[in-house]
Amino acid sequence: MFVGVQGHDGVLDVLRRAQDGDRVAHAYLFAGPEGVGKRRVAVGFAQRLNCKDRSPGADGCGQCRTCRQIAQGNHPDFVSLAPDGQFIKIAQVREVTRSLRFPPIDATARVILIDEADRLHEAAANALLKTLEEPAPRNVFLLMTSQPNAVLVTIRSRCQMVRFTALSRELVAAWLIREKSLDPETADELAAMSEGSLSAADALTNPALGALREEWLRNLGELPRMSPSTLMTTAEAMSVDKETIPAVLDVFRVGLRDALLRAAGRPPEALTFRARAPIGGHLEPETLVKALALISDAELAHIRNVNPRMVAEHVLLGLRGLWGTP
Numbered sequence: 001m002f003v004g005v006q007g008h009d010g011v012l013d014v015l016r017r018a019q020d021g022d023r024v025a026h027a028y029l030f031a032g033p034e035g036v037g038k039r040r041v042a043v044g045f046a047q048r049l050n051c052k053d054r055s056p057g058a059d060g061c062g063q064c065r066t067c068r069q070i071a072q073g074n075h076p077d078f079v080s081l082a083p084d085g086q087f088i089k090i091a092q093v094r095e096v097t098r099s100l101r102f103p104p105i106d107a108t109a110r111v112i113l114i115d116e117a118d119r120l121h122e123a124a125a126n127a128l129l130k131t132l133e134e135p136a137p138r139n140v141f142l143l144m145t146s147q148p149n150a151v152l153v154t155i156r157s158r159c160q161m162v163r164f165t166a167l168s169r170e171l172v173a174a175w176l177i178r179e180k181s182l183d184p185e186t187a188d189e190l191a192a193m194s195e196g197s198l199s200a201a202d203a204l205t206n207p208a209l210g211a212l213r214e215e216w217l218r219n220l221g222e223l224p225r226m227s228p229s230t231l232m233t234t235a236e237a238m239s240v241d242k243e244t245i246p247a248v249l250d251v252f253r254v255g256l257r258d259a260l261l262r263a264a265g266r267p268p269e270a271l272t273f274r275a276r277a278p279i280g281g282h283l284e285p286e287t288l289v290k291a292l293a294l295i296s297d298a299e300l301a302h303i304r305n306v307n308p309r310m311v312a313e314h315v316l317l318g319l320r321g322l323w324g325t326p
């Protein structure tokens with residue numbers, strides 16, 4: 001059993017067959033989007049490799065002492081490495097490689113899990129390289145990354161690549177209904193916004209974020225009818241909390257994108273908001289493309305620390321200008 005893993009049947013199949021055929025590679029690179037369950041698969045694989053109560057061909061039981069210790073991250077032969085600050089440092093790598101000189105204490109296969117392997121600095125990577133080149137028996141490296149191209153080629157070439165894909169909208173929605181008790185319509189919308197990531201979907205269930213999303217979808221829809229003074233009050237509200245500006249821009253982008261897909265004649269399945277249309281369907285595709293470009297410009301301006309009030313006014317006035325007065 002790979003606890004908490006949704007989907008990824010192909011990946012699980014590859015790992016199960018490798019173990020059952022006694023062909024486990026000494027290093028795997030788990031590459032795929034953030035929040036799709038790479039780490040959970042790694043934990044499940046470590047359990048399967050080491051479970052003390054497993055029948056042939058089965059997954060780890062999840063119940064025995066070894067399985068539990070691995071799940072809790074306190075098994076002596078389940079070693080984790082993650083960036084300390086911005087990078088994984090050479091001292092961290094050395095500490096791990098030193099411990100690998102001794103055989104595993106209890107495990108059939110010691111598992112060394114490296115989170116965000118793209119953050120291995122050159123020197124740290126070199127320290128790891130030696131161990132990857134001449135692996136001691138009974139050690140399995142599992143490197144995680146959402147940016148495989150940023151992993152140094154020297155490291156990448158010594159790992160077997162395992163590709164994870166984004167989860168389907170249906171799968172994420174089912175998970176939100178089951179685990180977060182959401183109603184089907186909300187679950188479906190959040191699943192679309194999560195872009196196939198369970199952790200993104202989970203973050204989207206935050207009630208404050210939900211209220212913000214609804215408020216700004218409503219404002220987006222009302223924009224063409226706002227009086228100039230309401231428009232300025234709305235810009236002020238948008239810029240009150242600098243931190244929420246990216247979330248507001250996100251909401252705008254999703255709403256505008258839906259309107260564009262609708263204007264382009266795409267079927268309802270392609271939309272984020274299948275059951276409602278935050279923006280009326282009267283806008284030309286060209287106008288919506290310009291509106292989306294305006295959102296991207298605003299995001300860039302925000303990143304570059306442009307005054308929040310200016311960013312908000314620029315976006316709201318810009319959208320209003322594009323849409324014309326009714």
Ligand SMILES: [Zn+2]
Nearest residue numbers: 051061064067
């Ligand atoms: Zn077990």
